[in-house]
Amino acid sequence: MRKPFARLMAGVLLVGVTGCGSAGASGSGLPPGPDSRPGPVGVVAEFLDAARQRDHAAMASRFGTGGGPIGETGGPVGCAFRRLGAWIGLGERCLRREEVELRMDVIAVVLAHESYRVGKQEGVVGRGRPAARVEVEVVTGGRGVVVPFVVIRADDGRWLVGEVGLAELVR
Numbered sequence: 298m299r300k301p302f303a304r305l306m307a308g309v310l311l312v313g314v315t316g317c318g319s320a321g322a323s324g325s326g327l328p329p330g331p332d333s334r335p336g337p338v339g340v341v342a343e344f345l346d347a348a349r350q351r352d353h354a355a356m357a358s359r360f361g362t363g364g365g366p367i368g369e370t371g372g373p374v375g376c377a378f379r380r381l382g383a384w385i386g387l388g389e390r391c392l393r394r395e396e397v398e399l400r401m402d403v404i405a406v407v408l409a410h411e412s413y414r415v416g417k418q419e420g421v422v423g424r425g426r427p428a429a430r431v432e433v434e435v436v437t438g439g440r441g442v443v444v445p446f447v448v449i450r451a452d453d454g455r456w457l458v459g460e461v462g463l464a465e466l467v468r
Contacts, residue, residue: 335456429447445461
């Protein structure tokens with residue numbers, strides 16, 4: 298029963314989420330964020346820990362695009378400007394808090410795990426901004442599955458999870 302639901306939700310997430318354990322030092326030469334913020338590996342570990350606890354706010358603060366975390370809408374005024382920009386084709390609309398919470402909950406359900414181990418990390422080229430691919434072995438149901446995460450550097454210097462290879466977990 299879980300697999301069809303997980304496949305459906307993974308499909309929804311792959312369309313709607315992109316662009317929308319243990320931690321270690323960076324192995325790819327990519328620096329941490331400013332002000333001692335976590336680097337690519339650290340933000341993936343924080344995201345996975347938040348997912349395990351189903352802490353949607355913590356997940357949403359570590360997931361996003363170059364513009365910033367998905368959970369930060371800029372308040373009513375900022376959201377109004379984004380809505381106007383989306384209407385004339387200059388950007389994307391703000392997500393409602395309920396939409397963000399639902400997306401983070403689906404990711405948390407698919408990422409449910411007993412443990413994880415961060416594997417290799419490498420830079421990703423061609424993104425127009427610093428990005429890294431971090432492979433994580435997620436142990437769920439007694440089996441280990443390698444899940445790729447793409448982490449990007451946002452405009453404010455923070456590293457954010459931009460993509461999660463959830464399809465690997467529902468095969």
